[in-house]
Amino acid sequence: MSNDLFTVPEDWRKNAWCDDARYQKMYEESVNDPDAFWTREAQRIDWFEPFSKVKNSSFNGDVDIKWFLDGKLNVAYNCLDRHLENRGDQTAIIFEGNEPGVEEKITYRQLYERVCRFSNVLKSCGVKKGDRVSIYLPMIPQLAVAMLACARIGAIHSIVFAGFSPDALANRITDAECTILITADEGLRGPKAIGLKEAADEAMDKAGMVKKCIVVKHTGADVPMKAGRDVWWHDLTAKESTECPPEHMDSEDPLFILYTSGSTGTPKGVLHTTGGYIVYTSLTHQYVFDYHDGDIYWCTADIGWVTGHSYIIYGPLANGAVTIMFEGIPNYPDFSRFWQICDKHQVNIFYTAPTVVRALMQQGDEPVKATSRKSVRLLGTVGEPINPEAWLWYYRVVGEERCPIVDTWWQTETGGIMITPLPGATDLKPGSATRPFFGIQPALIDKEGNQLDGPGEGYLVMLDSWPALARTVYGDHRRFKSTYFIQCPGTYFSGDGARRDEDGYYWITGRIDDVINVSGHRLGTAEIESSLVAHPAVSEAAVVGFPHDIKGQAIYAYVTLSSGFEPSEELRKELSLFVRKDIGPIATPEVLQFTDSLPKTRSGKIMRRILRKVACNELDNLGDTSTLADPAVVEALIKNRIDAC
Numbered sequence: 086m087s088n089d090l091f092t093v094p095e096d097w098r099k100n101a102w103c104d105d106a107r108y109q110k111m112y113e114e115s116v117n118d119p120d121a122f123w124t125r126e127a128q129r130i131d132w133f134e135p136f137s138k139v140k141n142s143s144f145n146g147d148v149d150i151k152w153f154l155d156g157k158l159n160v161a162y163n164c165l166d167r168h169l170e171n172r173g174d175q176t177a178i179i180f181e182g183n184e185p186g187v188e189e190k191i192t193y194r195q196l197y198e199r200v201c202r203f204s205n206v207l208k209s210c211g212v213k214k215g216d217r218v219s220i221y222l223p224m225i226p227q228l229a230v231a232m233l234a235c236a237r238i239g240a241i242h243s244i245v246f247a248g249f250s251p252d253a254l255a256n257r258i259t260d261a262e263c264t265i266l267i268t269a270d271e272g273l274r275g276p277k278a279i280g281l282k283e284a285a286d287e288a289m290d291k292a293g294m295v296k297k298c299i300v301v302k303h304t305g306a307d308v309p310m311k312a313g314r315d316v317w318w319h320d321l322t323a324k325e326s327t328e329c330p331p332e333h334m335d336s337e338d339p340l341f342i343l344y345t346s347g348s349t350g351t352p353k354g355v356l357h358t359t360g361g362y363i364v365y366t367s368l369t370h371q372y373v374f375d376y377h378d379g380d381i382y383w384c385t386a387d388i389g390w391v392t393g394h395s396y397i398i399y400g401p402l403a404n405g406a407v408t409i410m411f412e413g414i415p416n417y418p419d420f421s422r423f424w425q426i427c428d429k430h431q432v433n434i435f436y437t438a439p440t441v442v443r444a445l446m447q448q449g450d451e452p453v454k455a456t457s458r459k460s461v462r463l464l465g466t467v468g469e470p471i472n473p474e475a476w477l478w479y480y481r482v483v484g485e486e487r488c489p490i491v492d493t494w495w496q497t498e499t500g501g502i503m504i505t506p507l508p509g510a511t512d513l514k515p516g517s518a519t520r521p522f523f524g525i526q527p528a529l530i531d532k533e534g535n536q537l538d539g540p541g542e543g544y545l546v547m548l549d550s551w552p553a554l555a556r557t558v559y560g561d562h563r564r565f566k567s568t569y570f571i572q573c574p575g576t577y578f579s580g581d582g583a584r585r586d587e588d589g590y591y592w593i594t595g596r597i598d599d600v601i602n603v604s605g606h607r608l609g610t611a612e613i614e615s616s617l618v619a620h621p622a623v624s625e626a627a628v629v630g631f632p633h634d635i636k637g638q639a640i641y642a643y644v645t646l647s648s649g650f651e652p653s654e655e656l657r658k659e660l661s662l663f664v665r666k667d668i669g670p671i672a673t674p675e676v677l678q679f680t681d682s683l684p685k686t687r688s689g690k691i692m693r694r695i696l697r698k699v700a701c702n703e704l705d706n707l708g709d710t711s712t713l714a715d716p717a718v719v720e721a722l723i724k725n726r727i728d729a730c
């Protein structure tokens with residue numbers, strides 16, 4: 086990967102929450118004396134009743150994980166009520182609509198009142214502590230209100246990304262046994278309106294168990310309302326009071342369920358609990374993003390993903406931050422939109438995904454340079470490995486070499502950021518998520534389960550628990566154990582591969598099921614993709630392995646081209662040679678297919694499983710394709726596939 090080192094700028098070292106000496110000291114304390122560390126850090130949260138013990142957790146046997154035992158608290162209280170005295174009139178959420186010019190600033194007091202009102206609505210619909218509530222909303226303020234209202238009354242929210250299909254929604258409603266669904270008439274994504282109520286109706290027909298559907302009037306589209314079941318959000322809230330006492334929750338009472346797909350089976354309902362989750366998301370939000378009072382913070386994720394849960398809503402609001410919720414997409418009305426929003430709201434901290442960075446990079450520098458971005462002082466990425474070329478473009482063009490980049494590695498299951506630079510403490514290497522956060526003990530293991538010392542490459546595991554770790558898979562604790570805790574007994578198995586270099590920095594190499602073994606040489610798909618996208622003609626690339634008689638596995642590369650380049654036999658040869666030169670002959674793609682787009686989930690992750698099936702000609706068995714953003718992409722891939730098996 087890249088050998089460049091970007092040292093911590095002097096002003097960052099001086100002004101950040103944490104310089105390197107402080108990082109070392111706090112990290113050591115966090116692993117050597119976790120009781121002292123977490124007892125202190127938990128004081129950032131207001132507890133109705135103090136906890137009696139920091140943790141009681143075991144990765145063996147039945148895998149029982151408990152943090153801040155017997156503590157009583159409420160997450161909505163921590164995100165709202167406690168801020169009213171000192172920052173009631175401060176903005177909590179800046180809503181930036183799909184259309185430029187549509188915006189709303191919501192203060193902590195206003196948010197508090199709306200949440201209380203909606204908490205009373207939920208109660209009058211019969212929702213009680215422990216009940217599951219399904220939420221299928223676009224990125225509008227009511228989504229934040231609905232989540233916090235659930236947290237306030239002790240209901241467990243299960244948010245389903247508004248881009249998911251009716252089938253996906255129905256499955257999630259059924260799995261979590263939700264009798265309440267909250268949706269909107271329509272969502273807006275750039276020039277398109279998405280018929281959410283229509284999709285919700287189809288899902289409710291399938292799932293059957295929904296008794297009440299609360300509908301937000303967002304675009305005003307005419308939607309059918311089923312008598313006795315469907316009710317308007319504004320009708321219900323109008324009648325309710327703006328006071329609602331927060332439920333006293335135990336630290337280990339569930340806060341939310343969020344579905345995530347793994348390499349096998351149906352999506353898992355990952356369950357997070359109350360105390361540990363809010364302590365950890367608040368702590369990471371402060372240190373990783375170096376959040377100071379008054380900063381304007383923007384995470385571009387959708388709240389339908391864990392990144393939005395932890396770093397648009399819970400972490401930032403627990404810290405009394407100003408957090409932006411953006412409804413639209415990066416290229417509407419044009420490719421400058423993100424940077425225009427940064428200028429308009431004077432954003433200081435900007436957090437997005439590598440796929441977005443690459444898509445914007447493909448458009449060249451002009452859309453970025455047309456804006457100022459002077460307010461921005463920190464950039465972040467999450468979701469997949471960022472190739473050094475994209476990192477450098479983000480750093481040079483977007484951040485004008487002034488803003489550190491925090492490449493944050495974590496997962497739905499981990500609840501919060503695990504491996505990451507701290508901007509005032511960590512020298513950066515493009516493509517590396519660098520070092521563990523406080524309390525996190527990563528290790529690398531080989532195929533036999535032996536722990537590796539020093540530099541090396543292996544499976545990434547965690548040796549001990551941390552406060553925001555998921556506690557179970559909803560309704561299936563056995564699956565929780567078998568997915569994460571049996572591969573290397575006594576550790577949490579992340580499913581990712583990683584390399585550790587001489588400085589102890591971690592480089593995530595991708596999901597371990599993405600490793601390709603060519604003639605006995607292990608190659609990370611990320612490595613080859615990174616090489617391909619370094620070529621100016623390549624916009625995006627995805628590689629998979631397919632069975633090969635002699636080599637065991639060979640490499641099938643799917644490539645989308647940058648504008649101005651056309652597929653040709655010459656270019657195909659040139660790209661193969663380029664990778665061969667960059668990594669070595671072993672990494673030369675056997676097959677290279679040009680394609681207009683890659684199959685992606687709606688959160689932008691490339692669905693390699695489908696690419697593997699296409700490469701292996703297993704076309705009658707593509708598996709679950711319900712999470713695809715655009716199913717038409719797969720048809721085009723199949724039509725143009727190159728037979729090499």
Ligand code: 6R9
Binds near residue numbers: 494495
């Ligand atoms: C937060 C989130 C988790 C998987 C994870 C890994 C990949 C996330 C990454 C990264 C390299 C990073 N991933 N962040 N890979 N560098 N900074 O994305 O959660 O949707 O559950 O995905 O994403 O493969 O295992 P989730």
